[in-house]
Amino acid sequence: MVTTLENKNRQAIAERLADVKAFQNLIISNEQKLLETCQDQDLRERLQNMLSDDQKNLGIIDTVIVQYGVQSEPNPASQKIIEQYEQLMSSNDISLYQKFIQLETLKHGQCMSGIVIHKAAQKVGADIEVALGPLNTVNFENRAHQEQLKGILEQVGVREMTGQDADQGLWARVQDAVAALSGVAGSVMTQNTDKQDMNIQTLIRLDHNKVNTIFTEIGATKDPQKLQEYFGQLYKDLLAHAQAEEEEVYPNVRSFYGDNDTQELYDEQAQMKQMLDEIKAIDPTNADQFRSKIKDLMDVVGDHVRQEESTLFMAIDRNCSDEQKEQMATRFKAAKSKIQQGMAESVK
Known part of the structure; x- marks a missing residue:
């Protein structure tokens, strides 16, 4: 557990x-x-x-x-x-x-x-x-x-x-x-002196930076309890991020990012969710299997992050105004907050 x-x-x-x-x-x-x-x-x-x-x-x-x-x-x-x-x-x-x-x-x-x-x-x-x-x-x-x-x-x-x-x-x-x-x-x-909210790329990048930091912390500890704790946070952060993107970002970029590229993002996150559930089911005492699966997950997340921060972000810049990017960020943040609240309620 x-x-x-x-x-x-x-x-x-x-x-x-x-x-x-x-x-x-x-x-x-x-x-x-x-x-x-x-x-x-x-x-x-x-x-x-x-x-x-x-x-x-x-x-x-x-x-x-x-x-x-x-x-x-x-x-x-x-x-x-x-x-x-x-x-x-x-x-x-x-x-x-x-x-x-x-x-x-x-x-x-x-x-x-x-x-x-x-x-x-x-x-x-x-x-x-x-x-x-x-x-x-x-x-x-x-x-x-x-x-x-x-x-x-x-x-x-x-x-x-x-x-x-x-x-x-x-x-x-x-x-x-x-x-x-x-x-x-x-x-x-x-670099946010005159905006009520950040744009969508900034918010997504902040999520990516946090997840990369947790991966680093997992790699740096040998404490089985800490490994499980860090994975617990990683599990919640990745699921909330993915669901919010699927609700508020991907449907709004499909028209200019393309059906194939957008579907690839959905598919990568489906794979990531499956891997998260597999890791969640691993016996905490089996550290070698846990670390091996984490390494696989890190590779999948890394590929996904690189695609979003390169081609997706460029497509958003080319096709969305500053106001549209900020509005997307506001909706993304609200969706993510609601998802987090639901997660918190489910464990009470």
């Missing part, structure tokens, strides 16, 4: 990711409330830019959760904190300055959560680090927003106390420079 990688450490990371998503929604809600009450045009422009970034970053967080492949609800304590924040930000008893302080605090919390999740991934598994890669842009942009909010707090705080605008001195210039640098670094990390 295959064991899975949904141990307590991986489940803890899944819960923290769910927290990050819940707090991201809270940040977006708070920024929208601030836009409703803030009259200063310069501050409104900064807020609107942050809101656009945060709405995009919510899509990235969703992508990371699907790539990670372990579903969770936010921690109950986090849900209580969010409820308290919502009440506070809706209150007329605190000033605009105090509301911006709360937003800056939330941004700091998101930065620290992102760092802690990455540090935890380094201790738990290389495949997690691969899945979490896109989260880097969220971390960098939250850091940039923190610096921008310090400048906003300076302006709003001085204005509330004196009725006059603060002088734009050294601190403001430093704040703008750090914010710009952090934003550029975040953009470089994912």
Whole structure:
């Protein structure tokens, strides 16, 4: 019987990711409330830019959760904190300055959560680090927003106390420079600066990278228990990926990729699914047979990956607009998330 990688450490990371998503929604809600009450045009422009970034970053967080492949609800304590924040930000008893302080605090919390999740991934598994890669842009942009909010707090705080605008001195210039640098670094990390979602090639490639990492981990361990655990994750990831492609990608590319080439992709994945079930049935103590079958599976998956990342990706680029590629990615991600949720429900 295959064991899975949904141990307590991986489940803890899944819960923290769910927290990050819940707090991201809270940040977006708070920024929208601030836009409703803030009259200063310069501050409104900064807020609107942050809101656009945060709405995009919510899509990235969703992508990371699907790539990670372990579903969770936010921690109950986090849900209580969010409820308290919502009440506070809706209150007329605190000033605009105090509301911006709360937003800056939330941004700091998101930065620290992102760092802690990455540090935890380094201790738990290389495949997690691969899945979490896109989260880097969220971390960098939250850091940039923190610096921008310090400048906003300076302006709003001085204005509330004196009725006059603060002088734009050294601190403001430093704040703008750090914010710009952090934003550029975040953009470089994912090359995803102006899109609500990644395109379909990027999402598929992220899946391929994670699977290749798990194959590497299987090859590097001699622990029978670890072999079974890694295969458990590989089994789920490959099945969810294949089913989502068959639902949302292959039917939409057949018209320009061709019947024969598209059917070849279906056939390769059918072979892969059969091999996964054969490996799943192997006695865990028969390490030699297990490794031999894994090697065969790796060859089949490798051929499939090479075809997708060469001819299929080129065909998509030639025949689909950026918007169509992003829409396909959105549908693929939603299908994969639904499949993962079904898998989780089936083992309860």
